[in-house]
Amino acid sequence: MSSLAPGTRTPLVAVPPADVTPLVLRRVGVTAQELTAGIDAFLENYRRRVVAALSSVDLHRVRLAVEWLRQARDGDRQVFICGNGGSAATASHLACDLVKGASHDRRRRFRVMALTDSMPTITAYANDVGYESVFVEHLRNFARSGDLLIAISGSGRSSNVVAAVEYANREGCRSIGLTGRDGGDLGRLARLHLHVPEAHMGRIEDVHMALCHMLAYAFMDEAVG
Numbered sequence: 001m002s003s004l005a006p007g008t009r010t011p012l013v014a015v016p017p018a019d020v021t022p023l024v025l026r027r028v029g030v031t032a033q034e035l036t037a038g039i040d041a042f043l044e045n046y047r048r049r050v051v052a053a054l055s056s057v058d059l060h061r062v063r064l065a066v067e068w069l070r071q072a073r074d075g076d077r078q079v080f081i082c083g084n085g086g087s088a089a090t091a092s093h094l095a096c097d098l099v100k101g102a103s104h105d106r107r108r109r110f111r112v113m114a115l116t117d118s119m120p121t122i123t124a125y126a127n128d129v130g131y132e133s134v135f136v137e138h139l140r141n142f143a144r145s146g147d148l149l150i151a152i153s154g155s156g157r158s159s160n161v162v163a164a165v166e167y168a169n170r171e172g173c174r175s176i177g178l179t180g181r182d183g184g185d186l187g188r189l190a191r192l193h194l195h196v197p198e199a200h201m202g203r204i205e206d207v208h209m210a211l212c213h214m215l216a217y218a219f220m221d222e223a224v225g
Contacts, residue, residue, distance in 0.1 A: 046203070053198040054207045061194055062211060065176050066218045068192065069098075072110075072148045072174075073219075079112040080143065082135040082164055083152035086205045087178075088116040090152055090212055097216035110219075113142065115164070135164035145172030153177070154204040156184020165189045178211060180204030 030038075072079050079098065081091040095114035103109035115138045116122075122134045129137070139149070149168040153161045156179035165175045165186060177183075177190025180198050187193045196207045218224050 049198070049200070050203050050206050053196055053203050054210055056197055057194065057207065057211065061192060062214055065192055065194060065215055066224060068148055068174055068176065069110075069215060069219070070224050073108055075146065076111065078142060078144070078147040079110060079150065080115055080139065080147065080164075080168075081112065081150045081152070082115040082161055084158050084161065086201075087152040087154060087158075087161075087208065090205065090208050091116045091150070093209070094150070094212040094216060097212070097220065102216055102219035113138075115139075132159045132163055135160050136167045139164055139167050139171070139173075143168060143171055143173055147173045148176070149173050150176045150178070151186055151190065152208055153184065153186050154180045154201050154208070156181065156186040158186070162186055162189065178208050180207075 069079065071077070081095050082088075083091040092114045095112045095117070098110040098112045115135045118138070121138065125131075125134045125137050143149070147168075149164060151161045151165050156177070162185045165177065166189060168175050169189065169191065174192070175190045176192045176194065177186040178194045178196075179187045179190075180196040180201070181204070183193060183195050187195055194211055196204050198204050198207070
């Protein structure tokens with residue numbers, strides 16, 4: 001007989017499930033050792049191809065990008081950064097590194113705006129005008145001749161990023177494009193093209209993040225005065 005008072009629910013007790021891994025492995029016809037070996041091979045191949053993709057980037061172009069950033073900082077120019085999805089996260093990350101890490105307690109500071117960070121403005125333009133306009137309309141408000149736009153697109157074909165670069169070029173801004181695959185329209189339009197000749201989007205984004213850290217840490221680690 002239950003010792004619980006009338007109306008009291010029986011407490012739930014978490015029962016750990018049985019280990020179903022051997023059963024699953026038997027059903028798919030592989031052993032645990034084979035599964036582990038397959039994962040290890042994938043990880044090693046991924047790492048090897050990331051290193052190869054990073055090694056394929058032209059460092060002379062990266063050095064020029066660092067110089068353009070230095071000139072923008074010293075000339076009190078605005079730096080804009082944009083991208084979609086994972087590239088939006090990379091854009092915001094680079095902006096943070098430049099605004100804080102490369103500027104705090106320093107005599108010369110960066111003026112940087114990630115066009116990915118004003119979500120109310122982005123959604124207003126996307127809803128009322130069209131998603132292709134979300135970056136270029138920011139630039140119409142703020143960009144001036146001599147400013148710098150860093151545009152990031154793994155495919156090089158993001159229409160809103162391409163539109164921003166087209167506008168920036170017309171207005172006399174400098175433009176840096178970070179791309180992958182064949183570079184797309186962004187690679188052809190950007191005044192300075194940092195290209196990752198890799199098809200896999202994950203590895204493209206890995207290298208883009210490494211390149212952005214190169215750009216920021218050139219100032220944070222004081223390779224650039």
